[in-house]
Amino acid sequence: MTDFVLVGGGGLAREVLDWFLPVLEGSGSGFVGYVDDGDDPMAVFGHRLKHLGPIQGFAPGPGVELVMGIGAPAGKAAVAAALKDAVFATMIHPKAWISASARIDAGAVIGPFAHTSADAHVGELVMQGAFAGVGHDATAGRCCSLSGYVDLMGWVKTGEACLFGSGARVLPRLTVGDRCTIGAGAVVMRNVPNDATLYAAPAKRL
Structure with missing residues (x-):
């Protein structure tokens, strides 16, 4: 069983959720929240995934894997550098x-x-x-x-x-x-x- 944290709260991140939430259902693994530098940007769309705060400084706990939900390549590279010790699923x-x-x-x-x-x-x-x-x-x-x-x-x-x-x-x-x-x-x-x-x-x- 794996706890996943989605990185990003924009349109692509919501697509990734749509792709994988049904796949993970009943598996024991799932998304426990997401990180984004905005103020809970998914809330306006009715998503109930917990906003865990900004990307910068986020420290995933043991056994937590991150799922990249940012489409802009430069943004992805910057996030990967900022979270260099994290595991990306x-x-x-x-x-x-x-x-x-x-x-x-x-x-x-x-x-x-x-x-x-x-x-x-x-x-x-x-x-x-x-x-x-x-x-x-x-x-x-x-x-x-x-x-x-x-x-x-x-x-x-x-x-x-x-x-x-x-x-x-x-x-x-x-x-x-x-x-x-x-x-x-x-x-x-x-x-x-x-x-x-x-x-x-x-x-x-x-």
């Missing part, structure tokens, strides 16, 4: 499809109907949203966020802390640098340098 929805040869690192959160193919690598604290795909031999780097229906095709390699908007696609064998933003619906057809922002299909740099 790896959460995989039972309706996700994960190849037996895929590697999923600690703290990754993988939503329903996501697919992670042969010899793919999902890095630490990656958010792989509903229906998002990581193709064979592809890598989603640490602290990346893949919104719903994102497709990293075969052999794609991304750097750390990238944000992929809903439906973005990266064509096979391409690389995406660190801290990039790929807008919703973009189709990436060339290698992307660090700190780039791309939108449209074919994707163009802003």
